[in-house]
Every structure is written in structure tokens, then in C-alpha cells.
Amino acid sequence: MTKAELVAKIADGAGLTKVQAEKALNGFIAATTAALKAGDKVALMGFGTFSAVTRAARVGRNPQTGKALKIAAKTNAKFSPGKALKDLKAKPVKAAPKAKATAKKK
Numbered sequence: 001m002t003k004a005e006l007v008a009k010i011a012d013g014a015g016l017t018k019v020q021a022e023k024a025l026n027g028f029i030a031a032t033t034a035a036l037k038a039g040d041k042v043a044l045m046g047f048g049t050f051s052a053v054t055r056a057a058r059v060g061r062n063p064q065t066g067k068a069l070k071i072a073a074k075t076n077a078k079f080s081p082g083k084a085l086k087d088l089k090a091k092p093v094k095a096a097p098k099a100k101a102t103a104k105k106k
Helices: 003-014 018-037
Strands: 042-044 048-055 058-061 068-071 074-081
Touching: 003 018, 018 042, 018 048
Parallel strands: none
Antiparallel strands: 042 048, 048 074, 058 068
């Protein structure tokens, strides 16, 4: 689902225009980003929790040369799904049918 499709679903579900729904979604994203930058958690009951996780600095390797290099510490966002999402039973994605190889016999 793209952002445009999500905005359309929000607009239909909440009885808003697409412009209003996009403003609401952008507001949610901005508020969540600001909270994570401040070190807070954003918990949405039944949906999940957004939190900031700091990764420590470490030494990595360049796969082409094998040379060791320093990787700086950084903070990433993390999402932990709530019980409703963990118990979600999604429809399985069907794989595209495989083409059968046909061998010609003489």
C-alpha cells in the first residue's frame, strides 16, 4: 500500500477529504518523529509501540577489501506490534505459477 492509497483509505473511513486525511497522516508522522527524537515512546493500544533504539559503535569490514572500518553509533526507530497485529491472520500470498519446461522428444 502506498501513501496515496493509505490517505484514500483514511479519507473514506473517517469521512474526510483526501487533503484533510493527508494533513492528519503528515501530522501523525511529524509528531511520532518528534517524540522519537526526544527519546519518548509512542504507544497505540491494540496497534503497537514506536520507540528509539541506539546501536553502539562497532568495527565492521569492507567485504571487497577485508579492511576493518569503524561504524559510528546511531539511533534508529523500532516498531513492536501489539497483540492485535501479532495475532493477525493475513491471506497467504500465492506464488506465480511456474512455467513447465517442455522437452521435445524425437
